Amino acid sequence: MKRILTLSAALLLALSAYAQQALFSGAQVESPVINADGTVTFRYRAPKAVRVTLSGDFLPPQQREVEMNGRKMTVEAAAVAELREGQNGVWEYTTPFAVAPEMYTYTFSVDGLQTIDPNNVFVNRDIASLTSVLLVPKTGERSDLYAIHRVPHGTVSKVWYPSATAGFDRRLTVYTPAGYEENPKAKYPVLYVLHGIGGDEDAWVTQGRATQILDNLIARGQAKPMIVVFTNGNISQEAAPLENSTGYVRPTMSLPQTMEGTFETAFPEVVRFIDSHYRTVAKKQSRAICGLSMGGFHTLYITLNNPDLFNYSGMFSAAIGTGSEQTAAHKEVYENVDGKLAAYFSRKPALLWIGIGSTDFLYQSNADFRKKLDAAGYPYEYMETDGGHIWRNWRIYLSEFIPKLFK
Amino acid sequence: MKRILTLSAALLLALSAYAQQALFSGAQVESPVINADGTVTFRYRAPKAVRVTLSGDFLPPQQREVEMNGRKMTVEAAAVAELREGQNGVWEYTTPFAVAPEMYTYTFSVDGLQTIDPNNVFVNRDIASLTSVLLVPKTGERSDLYAIHRVPHGTVSKVWYPSATAGFDRRLTVYTPAGYEENPKAKYPVLYVLHGIGGDEDAWVTQGRATQILDNLIARGQAKPMIVVFTNGNISQEAAPLENSTGYVRPTMSLPQTMEGTFETAFPEVVRFIDSHYRTVAKKQSRAICGLSMGGFHTLYITLNNPDLFNYSGMFSAAIGTGSEQTAAHKEVYENVDGKLAAYFSRKPALLWIGIGSTDFLYQSNADFRKKLDAAGYPYEYMETDGGHIWRNWRIYLSEFIPKLFK
Numbered sequence A, B: 001m002k003r004i005l006t007l008s009a010a011l012l013l014a015l016s017a018y019a020q021q022a023l024f025s026g027a028q029v030e031s032p033v034i035n036a037d038g039t040v041t042f043r044y045r046a047p048k049a050v051r052v053t054l055s056g057d058f059l060p061p062q063q064r065e066v067e068m069n070g071r072k073m074t075v076e077a078a079a080v081a082e083l084r085e086g087q088n089g090v091w092e093y094t095t096p097f098a099v100a101p102e103m104y105t106y107t108f109s110v111d112g113l114q115t116i117d118p119n120n121v122f123v124n125r126d127i128a129s130l131t132s133v134l135l136v137p138k139t140g141e142r143s144d145l146y147a148i149h150r151v152p153h154g155t156v157s158k159v160w161y162p163s164a165t166a167g168f169d170r171r172l173t174v175y176t177p178a179g180y181e182e183n184p185k186a187k188y189p190v191l192y193v194l195h196g197i198g199g200d201e202d203a204w205v206t207q208g209r210a211t212q213i214l215d216n217l218i219a220r221g222q223a224k225p226m227i228v229v230f231t232n233g234n235i236s237q238e239a240a241p242l243e244n245s246t247g248y249v250r251p252t253m254s255l256p257q258t259m260e261g262t263f264e265t266a267f268p269e270v271v272r273f274i275d276s277h278y279r280t281v282a283k284k285q286s287r288a289i290c291g292l293s294m295g296g297f298h299t300l301y302i303t304l305n306n307p308d309l310f311n312y313s314g315m316f317s318a319a320i321g322t323g324s325e326q327t328a329a330h331k332e333v334y335e336n337v338d339g340k341l342a343a344y345f346s347r348k349p350a351l352l353w354i355g356i357g358s359t360d361f362l363y364q365s366n367a368d369f370r371k372k373l374d375a376a377g378y379p380y381e382y383m384e385t386d387g388g389h390i391w392r393n394w395r396i397y398l399s400e401f402i403p404k405l406f407k
Helices: A002-016 A142-146 A210-219 A262-277 A294-305 A337-346 A363-376 A391-404 B002-016 B142-146 B210-219 B262-277 B294-305 B337-346 B363-376 B391-404
Strands: A040-045 A052-056 A062-068 A071-077 A080-082 A090-094 A102-110 A113-115 A123-126 A129-136 A155-163 A168-176 A190-194 A227-230 A287-292 A312-316 A351-357 A381-385 B040-045 B052-056 B062-068 B071-077 B080-082 B090-094 B102-110 B113-115 B123-126 B129-136 B155-163 B168-176 B190-194 B227-230 B287-292 B312-316 B351-357 B381-385
Touching (some): A102 A142, A102 A391, A129 A142, A210 A227, A210 A391, A294 A312, A294 A337, A337 A363, B102 B142, B102 B391, B142 B391, B155 B262, B190 B262, B190 B294, B287 B294
Parallel strands (some): A190 A227, B190 B227, B190 B287, B287 B312
Antiparallel strands (some): A102 A129, A123 A129, A168 A227, B040 B090, B062 B071, B155 B168
């Protein structure tokens, strides 16, 4: 082994010319570390720093009041923990509590400057922000669905479809379940999963752990094998930032044509592409759609405007009732909701599912929508969880929604 | 639009609780910026810092002497540029030269602590290091191959195959060219592409820009449409770090069973999987293999031990002649090279291609290998480029190698 190690050492030297970060700098410390008692230790080496803090969603959230369109809302503000400086300039913080099994994100602040954890290569992008990821899986807990296990894995593909509406090719993420290739005559139901504002076709896979959830639920027999399609809801965009021909452009929330009807109107072209390129059961009975926030808004209106397309619809913290409907370019998509609801429910869809967090700033507009459904006697399933407009809830909703499909 | 922006603002507030980095902090500055004259400006906001420097492979490299197994070698050491503090604590550096079109990586050092550019979400992982990416594409230059253009895009899939050798499922990245789905009777040649030590099935796609190179070369008519398979050469590993069931483990170079014969011996099982799951031309004439560094070493020995499998083989900065062959678990893979070379060349393969940088620490061992080929009169093609053991060269070699295949 001696000579192999010598080669490794030489390669390290050679590679270190350009990739000279955690492996080589004195800054390498172990972080994060899940301790035996369930607490988690975070470390950051910064000998010259005056103050190092940590912000993450495993810390007890603080509430903050904000106003939107004259309506008061409560949002969750980031909690902050102080690290203490120890030996060799290594700052440290250990949670005073066992961290519940979940997937979390966190960042450090070093003298006021945000930074990811340089000793943790598990990083997610959320719009223009990078955050470090901490996954605490535990057998028997929901977070175990988010971990990768030695179960049959589906195939995850980045696929481009020609969008006649957009006038260019656009990217999808497509999950085909384990066994798809080995069973060339089998046909599968399809679930379409939509992201929120500022997201893209990668968001549910990276932040949502959707492909892990699918692999694990299917392996447990808790979900039917299905094809799952993650669309990009920004119709003016070919693909996720850095995956499209615009080159380096800082990701932003304010993309054109996101909530004004074009995406909803164009959605059937995605369904046609999938039905013509995959072995689908191309029927309403075998088609589902769901989405978070803006994607929940999209889900509602795609469903209502195409009452024969989807048998299962899931609205996760849906961004409805915010006023965007009234100023949309394609107002017809959002008009006559009562009539469209009547037409939709007259066809007896298998499931309309609504989930929201009790402190979500969209709680009231979703409560108003449920009141409308209740008044008309329209059936739906409802789940209310702790917390606000956060990925933790969307992973929960997805893992609750999927087992209900195609039974 | 007013109300839509109001919704965005509310979402920003809500999301900012946990994803509160570049979008929200005062640290947001524009970096990097490619200026009209071709120079590039880098910025970093750090009001309290004493010294901020920048290290990247667009700076003129410095040479450093190192020794391996008693042999002196020159490796390229990182060049460093000083940023100057300007207004509002924003440090800045503009290159004194137009940066040549290429793809580069860089990091900042803030008072000795390495960090990525917080204003650039284009980040690559190399083993355990994250680096910021700067892509300078230019029409007519090679780097234009690395950019995404509005050309037909192939599909990029993460696929798991059952490895009898490893005893578990392992992950591949598979590229199928544009048109693969639309031409259900077409069969395609296959290129296998292997990574270096510390890499995985993602490396060629992220750092190597291989799928962009393929899309662009095929769209230009400079390469045949082909299936391309990126393997994981660490046979003891299911998949890339964080994509396998070991959970959070810091990526490392020193994985077991990387250069001792097991991967090479097991390689035909990958070929069988691909031939049985994709519409391939399952013949030697339509099969190619190439790899960088350790992957070049793997390429050589997979080729020599299976002389009827590949018609085209490419060794990019191959890690041969380092001594690992003599201590391998499966010595037979590396023994009788002269006899295996004779058997291989007697079958008149279409192409053995060798590329290396003039300052690569493996230059001499590759020169020795070429001397052996020359002495025996075996034909091969050779390319020598500037620079050392770096991704810039491997992207060049791949984009030179691919057009030569399957003609």
